[in-house]
Amino acid sequence: MSETISRLDRLRIVHEWQAYQPGRTDRTIAELEEREAAAARTRRKQRPPAPTWKLSVLRAGGGAQADAVHMGDCSMSGTRTQAMSREQALRTLTEHGITACPYCRPDRELGVL
Known part of the structure; x- marks a missing residue:
C-alpha cells in the first residue's frame, strides 16, 4: 500500500523547512563574522614587515x-x-x-x- 502525502502535509513540511532555514543562516552568518574578526585580530597582531x-x-x-x-x-x-x-x-x-x-x-x- 502506498501512501500519498496530501497537499496540506507537503505545505507543512515546506513550512518547517523554511522555519529552519533562518536559524541555519543566522548561525552561518555568526560563524563567518567570527572568522573575519579573528582574521582581523591576527592581522593587527602581526609584526610590521622587516625594513628593507x-x-x-x-x-x-x-x-x-x-x-x-x-x-x-x-x-x-x-x-x-x-x-x-x-x-x-x-x-x-x-x-x-x-x-x-x-x-x-x-x-x-x-x-x-
Whole structure:
C-alpha cells in the first residue's frame, strides 16, 4: 500500500523547512563574522614587515656610533639597528662615509660601487 502525502502535509513540511532555514543562516552568518574578526585580530597582531635597509649601531663609552648599512634581512647587523628608507641608506653610504656590510652587500643593491 502506498501512501500519498496530501497537499496540506507537503505545505507543512515546506513550512518547517523554511522555519529552519533562518536559524541555519543566522548561525552561518555568526560563524563567518567570527572568522573575519579573528582574521582581523591576527592581522593587527602581526609584526610590521622587516625594513628593507637598516643601520647597525655600536655603543661605545656611553655614546652611539653608526657602524654599517645592511639589507633588511641581514643577520650580521646585530641587535641594535635603525630602519632606513632607500634614500637614507644611499645618503648614509655616499655622504656620511658609513661602510656597507661586507656580507649582505647593500651597496650592490643600491647601485653604489
